[in-house]
Amino acid sequence: MSINERDPAVRASLEPFDWRRLELSKYSLVLAAIVLFGFFAAQHGSSFASMRSVTSMINSQSILVMLAIASTITLRNGDFDLSLAGTAILSGAVLGQLTLNHGVPLVFAALAAIACGLVVGLLNALLVVFFDLDALVVTLGMFTLLSGLALAISGGTVLTGFPASLTDFARQEFLGMPLATWYGWLIVLIAYYVYEHTPVGRYMYFTGGNREATRLAGVRVQRIRTGAFLVGGAVAAFAGVVLAGVLGGLDPTAGAQYLLQPFAAAFLGATAFTVGRFNALGTLAALYFLVIGITGIQLYGLAGWVTDAFNGLALIIAILAAGLAERRRRARGEVK
Secondary structure (H helix, E strand, C coil): CCCCCCCHHHHHHHCCCCHHHHHHHHHHHHHHHHHHHHHHHHHHCHHHHCHHHHHHHHHCCHHHHHHHHHHHHHHCCCCCCCCHHHHHHHHHHHHHHHHHHCCCCHHHHHHHHHHHHHHHHHHHHHHHHHCCCCHHHHHHHHHHHHHHHHHHHHCCCCEECCCHHHHHHHHCEECCEEHHHHHHHHHHHHHHHHHHHCHHHHHHHHHHHCHHHHHHCCCCHHHHHHHHHHHHHHHHHHHHHHHHHHHCEECCCHHHHHCCHHHHHHHHHCCCCCCCCCCHHHHHHHHHHHHHHHHHHHCCCCCCHHHHHHHHHHHHHHHHHHHHHHHHHHHCCCCC
């Protein structure tokens, strides 16, 4: 019996697998970040490559790290949650209102703020999972609603004068880094463990790939998706609490600053480490890649629009890379 070597699937099976190419693709984002850092270090010298500048770039991403990981929780299931930034700002406003105007102890105010995140996550899950509404539209609408509620709760003014214990909770240093940065890294490690080493992480990935097949395999898809919205909301609310501590105040109109950047990092991060999957380590690497690029470009004296432009371009490139990779896999017969 002859073998039809023109068949893509057959041709792919006859070709030796190139492990070196696989490993290179896994770490290409990290290599790109290193090259980009070296380029800007050569261009700007100590104003870019000093230890103070490097730690500043790392620490500036602490809130975005938390929000980006929160975004991957639902993205891994095939859902969007654009309300995360609004949840963070709302939780900070609730925290401020309770501590500044009602004398509620900080611990209980923080718990109430995180509970708000859980409520938002539950509402999103109810509308998206159980009523089968479009996640993108629902959560974008929820973001707008939460932004309005944050303005109402704060009285339309910037909240200041948070307790010193809150700023200590976020700013106090440990091994040369503020606690806010360590909280972000801890959330990355937890997400990495869950995604890569637990059945829940695998169920989330399968759910994002094919919900019906996953459901037929016995996985409780609705429970997985609902849990993702709840956990994502709680993580975003915690990020809002930390944000209030980092800044020592809260601007209720700041939600738009944190809306799309976490998603740019999540999509770009899906091109690294576990390629084609939303993952924790890749998201962290993507955030640092983005901040290196933005900081280096801004040192040329360009205006603040560079941040949005660079993040938008990175998101487009990430989606394009994912699409090209999918086409290559289809051409090789690896997927149908």
